[in-house]
Amino acid sequence: MDIKIALAQLNPNVGAVEYNKNKAIEYIKKAIQKKVSLVVFPELFLLGYPLGDILTRYPILGLQCQKALEEIKQYSDKIDILIGYAEINRENHKKPYYNSIAYLKQGEIKKIIRKTLMANYQEHNDYRYFEPYCDAQDRIIEIKGKKFGVVICEDSWNDSQFFEKNLYKIDPIESLKGKVDALICPSSSCSRVKKEQLKNNLAKFISKKYNIKYIYVNQVGANDELVYEGLSRAYNEKGEIMACAEPFLEELFIFDYTEGGKISSYYKRYDKDEKPIKKFSLDYGFDLERTYLALICAIKNYFSKTGFKKAVLGLSGGLDSTICACLLADALGGGNVLGVSLPAKITSKESKNDAKTLASNLGINFCEIPIVEQQTAQLEKFSKIASIIQGDFIENENSYLEDNIQARLRAMILWGISNKYQNTLPIATSDKSELYMGYATINGDMSGGFAPICDVVKTKLFALGYWMNENRAQKNAIPTSILKKPPGAELAIDPKTNKPLIAADALMPYEFLDEVIWRIENLNQSMNDMEKEEFLYEKKENITQEQKKIWLQKFFKRLKSALYKWNIVPVGPVIDARSINRIEFKQPIVSTIDY
């Protein structure tokens, strides 16, 4: 018997139940036309993911979901439907909702499957609104003689043999042992480095272990910080891929239960790269492709979902603004991007030329607005302030006043342009390495309506630059001079060299810096742990233990005083395994940890 299954790999709008319902119906109709037996939507599709606190603040959303289901079920006379929503919990002693999947069949809500394991780490906050449904429940649906067990996202992530450590006592998959032919896993699981590889290994393991098929459908698109890769897919009983949708693409992906279907070439590339990283490496490998696609997806979605059409950013001729410009050009089209060169007194001719060449290569709009006069006027103003300020205010020896004035004047022009022109969003170009170090100016380069690379470290940005030069349709758009020069904000002169200060001198070598970040985020290491382990940079450069300790101490000292800046970084996509984005990392600013 022929069973065609459609995975509705779609991009919902968060909170827009009516819109999501209409989209669901549109795709159900398509699936009916294609003679599909079962169409599966992602977890919580009617609401979108992530939810924030909208469910508790606007209970009307629960009622809207209910109403939407009543409408959708009318289409289930010709097709079976599995669709995610927030189910109002009417009991008096529990959380207000369940995270549920409705099984619609023959015009009825035939069954409701509720999520058991409440993901509450990183970007997940299930337990804020959802009651875990832990009683034994009937998760099985039957279609043309085949039995499918439905496990919602986290419910499939607790295999005690696969994971070294389990978060929960219950394993919903185990309870289906011997009872089903296939698992169906509706998810809303965001993209992070090496996470897709982990899911791939888990799915292979589960399908082999239980000798069943494993069918996974994921949300696609992006909402604020979170990017959803899609890549919905199915594995056979031997743990082999039998069908896989495209990444970052909205589609109704149809495959045959027995024969399988198309397999995205992207899947094949990442499948080769399946081992999770255990060591810091400057070879970012396959992840550069994912990072590029995820960033493009994040930008596209943020603009289209907020109604912005154009982006304006400062082009310094440095790495950060260069990478941002490339990404924006590819996501929005060159004509929708305005790069502004904003030279100050010490800006070099090379930097100005690099900015101009880049803009021309990318085909983005470009203009030059020098800030020299305003810089002079501001500095003059501040030179007089000392004489009028009352009270015992003591001047800083190194005040960064001059540096910051430049960055702030630039941001003032970019925000002014965004005021003046319709639907134009200014872009914050800060990168993750520098945000960790607080090496970004408030109301300056840190300021903007979106921060595309706030979760990408510097060494990866360099790699991404080379990758884009090789892999974008238009080759070598980034001038080599930009990729070759050492990063520096060009805001101050180094008295030692009489040239603009290089960031690595003000901070520490980026290869070292990025490894510290990596060790915190991936290994949860303390400073003490790191002192004992060998860094990649140590191996290469033969630095002393004393030097290493100085850098580590500097890192944690700077991190502490950067915390308040993290609080006001504009929204930007999560890329790494862990991030400092507000959706995830919440260290109190006043905290004083003995790292």
Added chain:
Amino acid sequence: MDIKIALAQLNPNVGAVEYNKNKAIEYIKKAIQKKVSLVVFPELFLLGYPLGDILTRYPILGLQCQKALEEIKQYSDKIDILIGYAEINRENHKKPYYNSIAYLKQGEIKKIIRKTLMANYQEHNDYRYFEPYCDAQDRIIEIKGKKFGVVICEDSWNDSQFFEKNLYKIDPIESLKGKVDALICPSSSCSRVKKEQLKNNLAKFISKKYNIKYIYVNQVGANDELVYEGLSRAYNEKGEIMACAEPFLEELFIFDYTEGGKISSYYKRYDKDEKPIKKFSLDYGFDLERTYLALICAIKNYFSKTGFKKAVLGLSGGLDSTICACLLADALGGGNVLGVSLPAKITSKESKNDAKTLASNLGINFCEIPIVEQQTAQLEKFSKIASIIQGDFIENENSYLEDNIQARLRAMILWGISNKYQNTLPIATSDKSELYMGYATINGDMSGGFAPICDVVKTKLFALGYWMNENRAQKNAIPTSILKKPPGAELAIDPKTNKPLIAADALMPYEFLDEVIWRIENLNQSMNDMEKEEFLYEKKENITQEQKKIWLQKFFKRLKSALYKWNIVPVGPVIDARSINRIEFKQPIVSTIDY
């Protein structure tokens, strides 16, 4: 038999285990000197609260807690100790920690009591790191023949008779029924409007219901957004208060188990005001005193814990900056505050005079730095930009460019002063009503290192102004003219009146606006719900249903486009029952809810 109990109502530093341990030992020694039998510390005292994600990111903190307990227990030969910490969970299938209280006695860790109910709403995120301990556990300790049941914070908040709706199935207090003479409830429970009254009613109810004493100890001080009131206290078996510590004050509060002890006069004032609000009212009553004290506490703690000593803010002669200046003067001392008048072209003489008079009344430092020249230069610059910008950028009809330039130039000066002078923090003066409406300039008045009134609505700020004029040591420091004039940012001229635009005209009357906010936050109402109910302002002013609908639609439309600004509001204290502070409200920016 005489039992003296000490409630260690203390202010921990988040994450600073060594510091918190030393503080604990200091107070244990004091308690020993005073012949105390039992000293009780707040929930999670060794780590401080809130934790953010530091426990999972820096597992070293769990080990530090363990080490600290080993040291503290040595003091338990002369006194019994109950102290909160994060206990490492060594099982392989659960969350990494328990939220535990160690009972130290005779030099040993005699017992560990673990939290059962995981608070995961508003500012609470227990389930991110703590395994709920739901097995029946021994929560009872015995001192001089009396039995005490230990229930950690949320564990005492699930009485099925007291609450209309319960969050959890289990009630840990019920399991102690008939087995204990008193409950001890170590908490870290932050201050919010009417929350202390709810706790008071709950404690009275529980002690009467079970005929037991109820002893509550709370953290004090503030960490980032959260302010802890303290007010640790004990009730007798009849539900009567028998002892109560001061609010917002660090102290070792000692009382006698039988005789009771001192009762703070603040408690007596709020006890009179015990009914939770069910209707929006402009009579803020007792809550003005709490709000004032909470804001002072928040400012003091943020400055002392981050090392800042001085505050700089713009003084416009308007309400927001006036209230901020009063609070800062009282929290930091007038000599540590610098008020800067930053007049632009349309700034009135009255505003300038009001600012000056206020500064002089408060005894804060003051200077005037006009921004007129820079304003002209910037506008000139922008008038030329149109001719050099490439691409099809379409000008906005109403661009707010002129308004925003003024706000941003002011912030540039304030941040410059903070750059130039040691330990000086610029203050963001935005209030909650205007943040809800996005009526604040990014990199302008919304910008700063701390936002003292970001959770206080405008009508309450007026009331607070009058309250301060009456209740501060120095009476009437705020010129009446400031309290009498309608709010307006004085950034643009209203073409209709030829006078500076009034905010209520640009938005809607503040009495109406603040009630919409109140209804969202306290009643979870949708726009539809609100249309059906009568507003206070409607009663008074006889507005049409059409007008009401226009305002409601405007409100929700503005709210939607304000979401991205909420993402970058500087840290500031939570005051209301609900807030938009990042620690609590997490609505995705891209969300499109049909409210």
